[in-house]
Amino acid sequence: MRARLAPLLLAAALPAGAAPEVFDLDPAHSFVQFEVSHFDTSTLRGRFGPLHGEVMMDAAAGRGRVGLVIAMHTLDTGWKLLDARLRKPDLLDVDGHPDAYFVAERWRFDDGRPVEVTGEFTLRGSSVPLTLRALRFGCNVDTPRRCGGDFVGELLRSSFGATFGLPLVGDKVTLRVQVEGLQRLR
């Protein structure tokens, strides 16, 4: 996975003079949780992760790039029968498409903090635009620096062909992403 993402990240080399920082995602604090409405009654939740990948951020220049991979077999809803059902071809098709990717180069900053990250999410072999909004974001002052936050985004599972159970199990999927990265020291 890292090998596949590496060329994308190398292509992000910035013009001289910029001061980009590179962060490696901290697998202990990088997960994605999804939420789907179940019969308009309860919320079906599950988790993928840890996430692996890297982030380049240049707040002064208002630029950034994230490339991360989600190993789909890490799906965990707390109910093994449901996990097995969700992994089948008419839903997540985990055997056919073992990894999902998020690559995003369009970052919006406010007061030095990223507030919105837009890119392409690839799941089940289909790629759709996805915007993640920051609910909070910050950095600490340790060395190496740790930055992280909570992001939220929405997508329609039908746009990836994962249509089983519609509409009683909702089409709208809310993604809640916990992410922290450790600054890569040169």
Add this chain to the structure above:
Amino acid sequence: MRTLAALLLALAAGPAAAEPVSYRLDPSHSFVHFEWPHAGLSTLHGRFDKTAGRVTLDREAGTGGGRIEVRLDSVNTGRPALDAALRQALGAGLAVFDIDTLRVDGGRVLAAQGPLRWAGRQHTLDLQAQRFNCYTSPLFRRQVCGGEFSTTLDPAALGLDLRAAFGLGAPLVLRVQVEGVRMEAGDEDGS
């Protein structure tokens, strides 16, 4: 025809009668989730995987109660080291939530209050509903009622201090998703 009409009338009258109905929690759609801030940066999402219980609800009279049990050693954050620390702090038994008061309005549960007891400790829980609904389950062929509830706690009130070891601060948000399947005569007692 007359018999059918009488039967339909009788069926229609059934649920309308002000009578308490018991619901057994469906463990595949009943989970206690929690959100815990980490290092002032991001939010850890965790969950207890094993929840059981039974709730009695009289939607007409607006009353009800029940008991929900959570297996503390089923805690699952996706991080084995943290799960082990939580099991050590919480114990491996049950957390029992006795619902003394169900606040119901217009047939919808709005809140559930009562004592939560675990490992000799006790803390009053006040869960507020974000959503409540009933539907007929095509799987169980029975009425299912449930919803989304939440409350915000100080982890210190639960005897949880993982700030030094794991950077986990306050507050702790509990998000309880619950669905209960209507029990009928002949069901084994779910208590």
